[in-house]
Amino acid sequence: MTNVIDAEHLSKDYVVNLKGSSLKGMVRSLFHSEKKIVHAVQDLSFTIEQGDFVGFIGPNGAGKSTSIKMLSGILQPTSGKVTVCGLDPAKKRIQNAMNVGAVFGQKTQLWWDLPVRETFEVLRRMYCIPDDVYQKNVKEFMDYLGIEAFADQAVRQLSLGQRMRAEIAASLLHDPKVLFLDEPTIGLDVNVKVSLREFIKKINKERGVTVLLTTHDMQDIEQLARRLIVINHGEKVFNGSMEELTKRYAGQLRSFRFTLQEDAEKIELPERMVPYCSITKDGLHVTIQYGDPVEVTDLTAALLGKYKLADMEIKGPQIDDIVMAAYQG
Amino acid sequence: MKVNLEQATVYRGKLFVSFMADIVQMLVMLAVWTTVFHRKTQVAGFDYPMMITYLILSQLINSVHGYNNDAERTISKAIRKGTIVFDLLRPVRYVQARLAENVGTTVIQVTFGIIMFAIFKFVIHDFGGPASVLYFLLFIISFAVGYFIMFSVSIMSGLLAFWMMNNWGLQTAKAAIVSFFSGAFVPLSVLPNWLQKVLDVLPFKNITYEPVMIYMGQYSVPLCLEKIGLQVLWAVILWLLSEALFHLAIRKVSINGG
Numbered sequence: 001m002t003n004v005i006d007a008e009h010l011s012k013d014y015v016v017n018l019k020g021s022s023l024k025g026m027v028r029s030l031f032h033s034e035k036k037i038v039h040a041v042q043d044l045s046f047t048i049e050q051g052d053f054v055g056f057i058g059p060n061g062a063g064k065s066t067s068i069k070m071l072s073g074i075l076q077p078t079s080g081k082v083t084v085c086g087l088d089p090a091k092k093r094i095q096n097a098m099n100v101g102a103v104f105g106q107k108t109q110l111w112w113d114l115p116v117r118e119t120f121e122v123l124r125r126m127y128c129i130p131d132d133v134y135q136k137n138v139k140e141f142m143d144y145l146g147i148e149a150f151a152d153q154a155v156r157q158l159s160l161g162q163r164m165r166a167e168i169a170a171s172l173l174h175d176p177k178v179l180f181l182d183e184p185t186i187g188l189d190v191n192v193k194v195s196l197r198e199f200i201k202k203i204n205k206e207r208g209v210t211v212l213l214t215t216h217d218m219q220d221i222e223q224l225a226r227r228l229i230v231i232n233h234g235e236k237v238f239n240g241s242m243e244e245l246t247k248r249y250a251g252q253l254r255s256f257r258f259t260l261q262e263d264a265e266k267i268e269l270p271e272r273m274v275p276y277c278s279i280t281k282d283g284l285h286v287t288i289q290y291g292d293p294v295e296v297t298d299l300t301a302a303l304l305g306k307y308k309l310a311d312m313e314i315k316g317p318q319i320d321d322i323v324m325a326a327y328q329g
Numbered sequence: 330m331k332v333n334l335e336q337a338t339v340y341r342g343k344l345f346v347s348f349m350a351d352i353v354q355m356l357v358m359l360a361v362w363t364t365v366f367h368r369k370t371q372v373a374g375f376d377y378p379m380m381i382t383y384l385i386l387s388q389l390i391n392s393v394h395g396y397n398n399d400a401e402r403t404i405s406k407a408i409r410k411g412t413i414v415f416d417l418l419r420p421v422r423y424v425q426a427r428l429a430e431n432v433g434t435t436v437i438q439v440t441f442g443i444i445m446f447a448i449f450k451f452v453i454h455d456f457g458g459p460a461s462v463l464y465f466l467l468f469i470i471s472f473a474v475g476y477f478i479m480f481s482v483s484i485m486s487g488l489l490a491f492w493m494m495n496n497w498g499l500q501t502a503k504a505a506i507v508s509f510f511s512g513a514f515v516p517l518s519v520l521p522n523w524l525q526k527v528l529d530v531l532p533f534k535n536i537t538y539e540p541v542m543i544y545m546g547q548y549s550v551p552l553c554l555e556k557i558g559l560q561v562l563w564a565v566i567l568w569l570l571s572e573a574l575f576h577l578a579i580r581k582v583s584i585n586g587g
Contacts, residue, residue, distance in 0.1 A: 093417065
């Protein structure tokens with residue numbers, strides 16, 4: 001396996017002009033502005049292998065989009081090195097553009113006034129896509145994503161769901177080796193999300209397109225990503241599989257909930273488990289949050305003998321909670 | 330280019346209205362100069378029919394060039410809204426892409442211009458034709474080169490949005506200065522000598538003034554060729570400058586909005 005993306009100590013700083021909110025501040029900013037340097041991305045290193053599907057997550061403002069823009073040659077890194085398919089994206093912007101496709105969920109890359117079909121035509125010319133490849137891709141994408149139904153409408157008349165399907169198709173017309181998806185499912189309904197996920201999965205599997213996906217929808221990550229990179233405040237905090245993330249951050253995130261037939265106040269756990277559990281009592285209902293090394297079997301064994309339990313519920317760690325824990329470090 | 334042609338036809342109403350506004354401006358200027366020529370028979374070597382010819386042609390050229398401002402607006406809008414991302418994502422050279430778009434709209438503008446030219450020729454008696462067929466061909470070349478000069482100037486002013494974020498004020502000032510210095514409002518020869526000397530070393534007069542003077546047969550043929558040579562030189566210099574400015578700009582690009 002070869003590395004398609006190789007980032008070494010990547011950093012990007014922005015200079016932001018600060019404007020005072022008072023009238024005085026605004027007048028002053030006319031003459032000289034105070035500057036602040038924002039470290040959007042700091043010392044970010046990672047590699048991605050060909051055909052991999054990587055979820056790139058982090059809270060708002062963590063530097064995800066900035067990183068993606070550096071990988072697609074739009075932004076030049078302040079320091080550090082990055083190669084995509086062996087090219088430096090910022091220096092070889094045009095060659096790099098042939099290798100990558102990108103969707104930015106919050107912006108549109110389609111021409112507002114053109115019908116979808118025409119937009120594809122324009123892209124065909126821009127990327128000099130061979131005729132047979134183009135015909136095959138258009139047919140496949142149109143069929144799979146149901147674009148045919150609105151292919152002759154101007155982009156400005158499309159619903160968000162329709163537009164996003166067109167955006168993703170547009171980003172793949174030229175058979176890119178790498179696909180960057182920056183919040184592709186933002187604001188979409190469940191049906192569209194599901195069909196987009198299936199489509200992306202298929203593209204990754206059948207065509208071996210390497211995908212880097214950022215999203216705030218953890219279901220996207222759960223269903224698609226084979227590996228996760230978590231960044232926060234511009235720095236990488238985690239790089240590994242979902243299982244490893246769970247192991248590292250799940251902590252006391254598993255919970256065991258039950259109802260007692262007697263007063264819950266009396267509940268006590270064996271000494272050795274106490275440091276790893278926290279108990280919340282509410283009348284007859286008890287919730288115990290627990291983590292390694294305590295297992296659910298230990299809990300039931302300890303409790304079943306002593307108390308009369310009705311109704312039990314065991315909950316695994318919720319991905320949203322795990323990710324939140326990871327964000328908080 | 331084709332895209333823009335299509336977009337332009339989507340907004341043909343807008344194009345038509347702005348062209349009409351240019352025509353009104355032209356009529357006002359014709360009226361002003363007609364009044365001036367009630368008292369004088371010559372101004373700076375221009376008699377009345379020459380002045381009319383000059384004004385109509387320079388205004389038509391100016392309104393064709395007006396659409397060069399689209400490149401500038403496109404750039405600053407793309408920067409402000411952050412859609413510059415997609416321009417940079419494409420395997421297309423940025424400045425060339427803007428030129429292609431611009432040629433698209435200009436095709437429409439030139440068509441309008443030719444129609445207007447024909448109407449004026451028919452209606453206004455004093456509006457003279459080209460000095461000869463040869464001069465007319467030289468004019469076409471000179472006009473085309475002037476177009477590239479104007480385009481590069483617009484590109485550069487648009488790219489300044491990378492530093493200023495909102496360069497509307499600059500654009501407005503630029504439009505006024507370029508229109509005046511290019512000779513769209515008055516023949517540059519009526520201006521005071523010192524100002525003419527300044528304008529000689531600036532590129533702007535190559536945009537409108539020189540093509541019109543060639544059309545009117547004010548220069549000998551060798552001089553025409555010399556003027557066109559100078560225009561080409563300016564076009565190349567400004568094109569290289571705008572490419573350089575673009576590379577400088579993307580090095581410091583920051584993207585608005587996520």
